[in-house]
Amino acid sequence: MKHIGALQAVVTADLSDREPTAAELNAIALEMPVITAEVELLDVQIMTLDRPVSELDARRIRRARRRVLAARRELSNRTATVSTSGVGA
Template identity: 55%
Template sequence: MSHIVTVQEAVTAFADWKEPTDAELDAIEEEMPAILAGIELLDAQITHLDRTPNELDARRVRRAHRRVLTVRRDLANHAAGANLAGDAA
């Protein structure tokens, strides 16, 4: 007979003291537009695959893809601007 036991690390992996730091939460908040744009693109792609695609579905996928690219560009420019502003001193 084999006994079923829990592994302590797996049980305590979500303990209260393992919360994200403020810096991690800030990074998530900064990336949130990219995350939401990616979700929108994924939703459009799933809809496109789920049924016979029509022109509106194709437009929705293209629009979502452009939004992902725009948000990623804006985040990259923002990060580059932050790095340049820090080097000015």
């Protein structure tokens, strides 16, 4: 029986073992309003899974969807402003 283990130690660290960079953390912070709005929408949708949707539930879902769309719009406007202002520099 042959041993098939690695003959050399790993020289570089695995990408899954590293901490997020400052740029990655900034990107997450920039997207946090969208993430929060999507979680709130998911919470509202989960609440309505086991019962018929009432008028109040429908309003909650509409409001949560509008919050998601507004957060996505703000994020896209912010990133578009950053990318267009960086072109002339």
